[in-house]
Amino acid sequence: MHTSQIGRPRTFDAEAALERAMMVFWAQGYEGASLADLTEAMGISRKSLYAAYGNKEDLFRKALQRYEEGPGGYATEALEAPTAREAAVAFLAGAARATTMPALPAGCLGVQGALATGETGRVAHDALTEWRAHGQALLRERFQLAVREGDLPAEADPERIARYVMTIANGLAVQAAGGASCEDLQEVADAAMRNWPPA
Structure with a gap:
C-alpha cells in the first residue's frame, strides 16, 4: 500500500511478497524466473529484494520453505x-x-x-x-x-x-x-x- 520509495526499508508486506515470489518460481521454475519477473510480481525493487531476502538463490530457498509450509x-x-x-x-x-x-x-x-x-x-x-x-x-x-x-x-x-x-x-x-x-x-x-x- 506504500507508494513512496523514500523512507525506512521494508515498507512492504514481506510475507505477501514472498508468497508472490513462490508463485513465480512455481510457475516458471528457478531459471525461468528472472529478477525482473520476481520484483514485478513482488511489487518491490531489486534493492529491496536483496535487502529483505538476500540473492535469488536465498529467495528461492525461502520460497521453497513457504511452499512446504503451505501448498x-x-x-x-x-x-x-x-x-x-x-x-x-x-x-x-x-x-x-x-x-x-x-x-x-x-x-x-x-x-x-x-x-x-x-x-x-x-x-x-x-x-x-x-x-x-x-x-x-x-x-x-x-x-x-x-x-x-x-x-x-x-x-x-x-x-x-x-x-x-x-x-x-x-x-x-x-x-x-x-x-x-x-x-x-x-x-x-x-x-x-x-x-x-x-x-
Missing part, C-alpha cells in the same frame, strides 16, 4: 496418520490435490522448480534434490516405525517403500503439470496403493 503441507500432515498405509494414501492424495489446485500453478514447485537447469540453476537443482531426499527420509522413518510397531511386516523394506511412494508422488506432479486432473491422478494413486505390502 506442500499435506506431506507433514500425512505422516501423522495412524497407520503406514493411511500415511501413504494421505501423502498421495495430498499430492494429487496440491498439484491441481485451481488458481495455482499446476504441478509441484519441488519437482518442476529445477527439472531442466543449466549451471546457473545448480543451486536450485541441489536445493530441490535435498528437499525431495528429506521428504523421502521422513517417509522412510515413518515406515521404519510401522515395522517396529508391527503395522508393516517385519520383512518390509522402509527405504524401498518410501522411494516407491515418493516416486509416485513426483510422477503425479509431472502429470499434473501436463494437464491431468485431480481425479485422474487419484486413480493413479489408488492403483499404486494396490502394491502395498500385505499385512
